[in-house]
Amino acid sequence: MPTNDNSVNIQNSAERYHHGDLRSALVEEGLKRLESGPAEALSLREVARNVGVSATAVYRHFPDKAALLRALTEVGGERIAEYFKAAMAKERTGKDAFNAMGRAYVRFALANPALFRLMMSPAVRGGATGEPDSQGMQMLVGALNDLSGGKMSSEEKYIRRLQSWSVVHGLAMLMLDGLVPHDDKLIDQVLESRIV
Amino acid sequence: MPTNDNSVNIQNSAERYHHGDLRSALVEEGLKRLESGPAEALSLREVARNVGVSATAVYRHFPDKAALLRALTEVGGERIAEYFKAAMAKERTGKDAFNAMGRAYVRFALANPALFRLMMSPAVRGGATGEPDSQGMQMLVGALNDLSGGKMSSEEKYIRRLQSWSVVHGLAMLMLDGLVPHDDKLIDQVLESRIV
DNA sequence: TTGGCATGTTATCAGCGTAAACATAGTCGG
DNA sequence: CCGACTATGTTTACGCTGATAACATGCCAA
Known part of the structure; x- marks a missing residue:
């Protein structure tokens, strides 16, 4: 077993309380939503929903909506x-x-x-x-x-x-x-x- | 008294049930709001409020928000x-x-x-x-x-x-x-x- | 082991666009 | 002149949004 495995342990992340890498997942989902509509039509709640997390979990990684958009x-x-x-x-x-x-x-x-x-x-x-x-x-x-x-x-x-x-x-x-x-x-x- | 006075009777329009020329007033107020912020920050309710009319009165003159914006x-x-x-x-x-x-x-x-x-x-x-x-x-x-x-x-x-x-x-x-x-x-x- | 901290959740709030039902008043035919 | 029709307003309500506060969970380090 390798000692320096810094990859995130995945194993059905939907069922675990802690997501593992929620920030990246939110950014990725945000980018995906930008492919099918303008940024004004992007809602934090929808992004959170699609990632399978509560609406307010986003605020643990971004102070507000603008911050997520900035990451995008x-x-x-x-x-x-x-x-x-x-x-x-x-x-x-x-x-x-x-x-x-x-x-x-x-x-x-x-x-x-x-x-x-x-x-x-x-x-x-x-x-x-x-x-x-x-x-x-x-x-x-x-x-x-x-x-x-x-x-x-x-x-x-x-x-x-x-x-x-x-x-x-x-x-x-x-x-x-x-x-x-x-x-x-x-x-x-x-x-x-x-x-x- | 002139017979062909087709100007709108003003007389303190705030107190009358019917506004007189609400459509124009809404457009004017919309333009004013565009001077102090982007169109995304323009809300129908705020426009209505500033004109002194209920939020849904707008819908007697415009089918939806996009229609008001189109008028602008x-x-x-x-x-x-x-x-x-x-x-x-x-x-x-x-x-x-x-x-x-x-x-x-x-x-x-x-x-x-x-x-x-x-x-x-x-x-x-x-x-x-x-x-x-x-x-x-x-x-x-x-x-x-x-x-x-x-x-x-x-x-x-x-x-x-x-x-x-x-x-x-x-x-x-x-x-x-x-x-x-x-x-x-x-x-x-x-x-x-x-x-x- | 245990306590703290990062990271989740639930409950709640105010504001938004919009639809439905109701109220008012100006207009037009009898 | 009067009554109904119609245009134009209001109230109420719904579901969505961004955001805050209080609470729950679980990883990590002392």
Whole structure:
């Protein structure tokens, strides 16, 4: 028998008084619910119910609903970073890399609508102004900086960065909100030709 | 005494059983509440309370909460159209006109955050895909079409239109979500230099 | 072994959207 | 002028929600 088995003992967790790893289970269930509806339609009670635990058990792991949602956005940050990594792995040059990142950004948004919205929502990000410091955002900013040529002032770079982020973010939101049809080819076309 | 006085008889409407023009009052109060918080934080009961009417009176004028919100977006459509008209009145050439419209778009969003979000939210627009057919959107589309030169195919025009809308919409959302500081000069800079 | 602490539960509260039944009053045909 | 119809209000009630307080359980360390 191994001495360092730190995995949680499962054995039909539904019947045990203590769940074992309730926090993770709540996060996982929360993510699952975000796949079938917006964050506003996510109720703590439903999450608890689906995990098989009382409604108020959630409060042993999260001070309130916003805290659970914040935990979900952290997972979202990790996931979009994976999208970016995969996109960057193929394209290496500045322009191609940024285009790949842009596609990844929009596709992530379309693949995870509720989660993406949640990640961007100010209520859950604490209302603090400034770019999120997640790994994914840092990658995006890096790609944007690589993209802009060396002869620009730092202010010019900043404006370029904002322009690029705006196109990508705007396209993602417009598609998410059903104002523009979801169409992979369209994403490429909008992000490709670089004159606006 | 005039014979054709079709104005509502006011006289201390709080004490009369019938309100007189409850529907308008509800819409007005709804708009006021949107000035101090997001649409998700707007409750029918609170609106009714502030208007001085019972909670369920709302249902004589709107089948459900979404219907009231939809009425608010209609007012929003009229208001953004006014922004656009004012912007277009000054600048007439294609490029300047579009820049002016873009500034108006972003400024409207920043001046009416909750209302703007509501107007874009798919839940309230019935979930139908396609551009909203409000007067404001038609003006925006018109300006975008004017902007693109005559030598483009209609598909190219469409892509250009999407790109322009994406920058403007993206910048608005990023500022609204607190990811980019609210700064009038920044708006001009991002919308001005046309190479992305 | 035992006592404390982390982690569950039950009971309860106020607020929400909404439906059903009832009340009031303005309008229109006789 | 009067009575019924209809539009528009109210009261009551239901089930859902987020959240707090008090109580129960069981793991772990002294």
